[in-house]
Amino acid sequence: MKKIVTHLTKGIINLCILLVMILACAFVGNLAFHYAYDIAHQPFPESRSIKEVEITIEQGATTKEIAKMLEEEGLVKNALWFELKSRYFKYDGKFKEGTFLLSTNMDEEEIMKILSSEGSKREGIKVTIPEGFTVEKIAQRLEDESIVKRDEFMEALKEINYDYDFLSMIPERNNRLEGYLFPDTYEVRKDSEASEIISKMLRRFDEIVKPEYYERAEELGYSMDQIITIASIIEQEAKLDEERPKIAGVIYNRLESNMNLQMCSTVMYALGKRKDRLLYSDLEVDSPYNTYLYNGLPIGPICNPGEASIKAALYPEKHDYYYFVLKDEETGEHEFTRTGEEHNLAKQKYNQKF
Numbered sequence: 001m002k003k004i005v006t007h008l009t010k011g012i013i014n015l016c017i018l019l020v021m022i023l024a025c026a027f028v029g030n031l032a033f034h035y036a037y038d039i040a041h042q043p044f045p046e047s048r049s050i051k052e053v054e055i056t057i058e059q060g061a062t063t064k065e066i067a068k069m070l071e072e073e074g075l076v077k078n079a080l081w082f083e084l085k086s087r088y089f090k091y092d093g094k095f096k097e098g099t100f101l102l103s104t105n106m107d108e109e110e111i112m113k114i115l116s117s118e119g120s121k122r123e124g125i126k127v128t129i130p131e132g133f134t135v136e137k138i139a140q141r142l143e144d145e146s147i148v149k150r151d152e153f154m155e156a157l158k159e160i161n162y163d164y165d166f167l168s169m170i171p172e173r174n175n176r177l178e179g180y181l182f183p184d185t186y187e188v189r190k191d192s193e194a195s196e197i198i199s200k201m202l203r204r205f206d207e208i209v210k211p212e213y214y215e216r217a218e219e220l221g222y223s224m225d226q227i228i229t230i231a232s233i234i235e236q237e238a239k240l241d242e243e244r245p246k247i248a249g250v251i252y253n254r255l256e257s258n259m260n261l262q263m264c265s266t267v268m269y270a271l272g273k274r275k276d277r278l279l280y281s282d283l284e285v286d287s288p289y290n291t292y293l294y295n296g297l298p299i300g301p302i303c304n305p306g307e308a309s310i311k312a313a314l315y316p317e318k319h320d321y322y323y324f325v326l327k328d329e330e331t332g333e334h335e336f337t338r339t340g341e342e343h344n345l346a347k348q349k350y351n352q353k354f
Helices: 002-040 063-072 079-088 108-115 135-144 150-159 165-169 194-208 211-220 224-237 241-256 264-271 307-314 340-353
Strands: 052-057 098-103 125-128 185-188 323-326 334-337
Touching (some): 098 194, 135 150, 165 224, 185 194, 211 224, 224 264, 241 323, 241 334
Antiparallel strands (some): 125 185, 323 334
């Protein structure tokens, strides 16, 4: 009888311990749920930037691993809440492997749908933005390719905040992102938002312009915005890669001598169109981009330069040339001269040729 009572007592004690553990787990789980819920439902700051993020989900990745990645990329506020919500909406275990294009302005349900849909993988069309394109030309190219409307793209350049550190160095001005939409071949979806494409191009700029480029700009005594402005002039003036550092040297020589740059490409940007020949009246257009009229650099880049021109602006050739004139229209080769007299003789020679 005593043994039966002892076993019964032990059974009751074990049952009590089990109940306490269940209640404790439920309590902790409830706390975790409400903690995740509260964090996930705190509003994002109004100033939060929109950023396009490309993520890759490996084969066999768990919902927990995916949720953590999304939180680290700033796409969701709380990994635990995303994981719980995925289970509730029956997305757990249904996320596909592959590369996906997401944006920080998407909500959790939208992200779940994209990650679980075969058609949402990064399958799109390729569009090439050549070196030297202005933002206006980029906008037109995207409209011509039926990707995004020109006006929508131009509006997105003005109204959307983008999450890249280098943007803080750009002064306020019209076409503020001119110079920073890096020319390259991009793969985009037909239904892409203008802001997604802009973010992709800014991200490419951020990848290309390495920390050592900023250090070199500081060595030269110029801001990166000024370097990109110089690079944009080089991009428009040079056709041959081997001439880019030499043209850069001319620009720096004239700046250091306090001479007006007198670059035709800056006048054409001020006019809003390219011309085979500038008229004397064109040189008088009142614009802060007109380097015939105003001393120093224009107020900002005149196009979106490629890496070769950016490197030339950072590492100019040292020489004593102050002028150059087009020597061969087919090859784009220039004649470089040291004095105004030599330059005028070269102009007479090659202008007669053309």
